[in-house]
Amino acid sequence: MSNDTEAPLPEGWEMRTSRSTGMTYFLNMYTKKSQWERPEVPAEPGEVRCSHILVKHSDSRRPSSWREDHIKRTKEEALDLIKNYRKQIVSNDASFTDVAMKCSDCSSAKRGGDLGMFGRGQMQQAFEEEAFKLKVGQLSKPIETESGFHIILRTV
Numbered sequence: 001m002s003n004d005t006e007a008p009l010p011e012g013w014e015m016r017t018s019r020s021t022g023m024t025y026f027l028n029m030y031t032k033k034s035q036w037e038r039p040e041v042p043a044e045p046g047e048v049r050c051s052h053i054l055v056k057h058s059d060s061r062r063p064s065s066w067r068e069d070h071i072k073r074t075k076e077e078a079l080d081l082i083k084n085y086r087k088q089i090v091s092n093d094a095s096f097t098d099v100a101m102k103c104s105d106c107s108s109a110k111r112g113g114d115l116g117m118f119g120r121g122q123m124q125q126a127f128e129e130e131a132f133k134l135k136v137g138q139l140s141k142p143i144e145t146e147s148g149f150h151i152i153l154r155t156v
């Protein structure tokens with residue numbers, strides 16, 4: 001049992017004292033919601049900012065992009081490509097931004113893959129799940145949505 005006043009709180013929470021009762025409560029600094037129970041896990045941010053690289057394939061929801069009017073590559077080829085892009089980035093042979101600008105099949109390619117800030121409910125489910133799991137600065141493994149295969153970089 002951790003002592004309420006000593007152990008550090010998980011990220012995103014602050015301890016407060018109720019003006020009316022003097023009781024300790026805990027404030028989620030992102031959602032501004034409070035609770036009596038001491039939080040055990042970091043507070044989830046209301047919004048995150050991510051950049052991504054998307055490789056579409058012939059079965060993508062919209063098999064077209066600024067790079068290619070009619071995308072014919074197979075799902076397997078797309079997965080292979082996104083894995084190779086990830087390897088280049090992780091080994092520092094290429095920057096995320098350069099790969100996004102040259103190779104991403106999303107219109108965000110023009111912005112180095114930046115999607116801006118978004119909250120839950122705005123992006124396709126699988127993308128959202130992965131984005132909200134990432135720590136700031138972390139690069140995801142390849143994930144699949146109806147648009148194709150993505151790698152996601154959380155920036156904020």
Ligand SMILES: O=C(N[C@H](Cc1nc2ccccc2[nH]1)C(=O)O)c1cc2ccccc2s1
Nearest residue numbers: 062105106107108114115123124127145147
């Ligand atoms: O949905 C978009 N683009 C689609 C491809 C796509 N599908 C996605 C699914 C999840 C997250 C980003 C995604 N981008 C397209 O160009 O066919 C977006 C483009 C942009 C550009 C700037 C900011 C947000 C967005 S969302």
